[in-house]
Amino acid sequence: MAKAEKIAETTVNIRVKNRKYLLTPKSAPYIFIGPAFVFILIFTVYPVISSLFLSFQQVRGVEKSFVGLANYSRLFHDPIFYKSLLNTFEILIIQVPIMLFLALVIAVGLHSSLIKAKAFFRISFFMPAITALVAASIVFMILLDEHFGLVNYLLSFMGIDSIHWLTTPFWAKVSVIVVMTWRWTGYNMVIFLAGLQNIPSELYEAASIDGAGKVKQFFMITIPLLKPVFIFTVVMSTIGTLQLFDEPFILTHGGPNSATMTITLYLYEQGFKFFDFGYASAIAYVLVLITALVSWIQMKLVGDIEE
Structure with missing residues (x-):
């Protein structure tokens, strides 16, 4: 034992x-x-x-052959690629400023002591960001239906003719921008709100004693101290928009006439619709370079966070 x-x-x-x-x-x-x-x-x-x-190969079934820079050469002679690139930047230039402006306005309003039930409004504005995109897109497709949609029904009371929201190039792009703004404004609002809460209240009190009004305090205190938040939201929103896929894929499938075709949607079609994975990989790496370049330019224009 x-x-x-x-x-x-x-x-x-x-x-x-x-x-x-x-x-x-x-x-x-x-x-x-x-x-x-x-x-x-x-x-x-x-x-x-x-x-x-x-990206340096051509894929045919299970066979791969080295083609060098042929995929990249084809890319820069592809009119649909340029069309998708133009569409992406048009959405970026229009949607991101509108979204961030609305996010800042809502954040400033919810940060004010005049607003009651702040928790309810914060949750309400943030809810679209965590809503299933497929479900939300189906709801918007119903709302924007040219024949039976609620939006056109309400417009008819104002004497406005029915708008073909998802079947005409201009309005299809507007619809995508509206859905994106609805979805991501609340997300950026939370980020701006966090930045506002980190600004010491003593600064506003001192400015009030010196005779500065609310508007002057906003532009002389709030905006400068939110600079890191602005850089973060602008860069992240830009990256997200350059990778835009879900909204045009569900709402318009890139149409009509490629009016809402984005780079990532074009990449998806080349890879998983036509099974041209070599060309799709070339598009992906060009997109990475474009995203890095645009982000670097934004950082240089807005200024370094450390300053």
């Missing part, structure tokens, strides 16, 4: 020593982050590298 207890004790000591050896102060962090690191390598790093090599 004593011998068995001794053997068991020796086994426990060996296991404890082994555990101590594995979980040293130096090795413990690597052991804990190891599984996550492996998943990142498999599901992020490998696809990125694989798609880079794929």
Whole structure:
């Protein structure tokens, strides 16, 4: 009996020593982050590298052949690519300023002490950002239906003829912009609200004592101190818009006449509709370069956060 207890004790000591050896102060962090690191390598790093090599290849079924820069050369002679690029930047230039302006106005209003039931309004404005996009898009498709939609029904009371929201190039683009603004304004409002809450109230009190009104306080205190928030929201909104896919895919399928065809939607069609994965990969890497360039220009124009 004593011998068995001794053997068991020796086994426990060996296991404890082994555990101590594995979980040293130096090795413990690597052991804990190891599984996550492996998943990142498999599901992020490998696809990125694989798609880079794929962009220099032509895929026919299961066969791949190296074609060099042929996919990139084809890309810069593709009129639909230029059309999708133009559509994306038109939406970006129009939608992002409108959305951020509305987000700032709503954030300033909800930050005011005059507003009651702030929690209710914050949740209400943020709700579209967490609403299932497919469900929301179906609702908008019903609302914007040219024959039976509620929007055209209300417009008829004002003597306005029925608008073909989703079947004409101009109004289809307007519809996409409206849905995007509805969805993401509340999200950016929360970010602006967090920035407003971090501004010390003493600054406003001191400005009031010096005779500065609310408008002057807004432009001389609020706007300068929200500079990092502006940079963050502008850059993130730009990146999100350059990757725009869901809204035009569900609402208009890129139509009519490619009026709402975006870069990512065109990428999707080339890869998963025509199975031209080499060309789709080339589009993806050009999009990455465009996004990086636009973000860098914005950072330079707005100014460095550290300043």
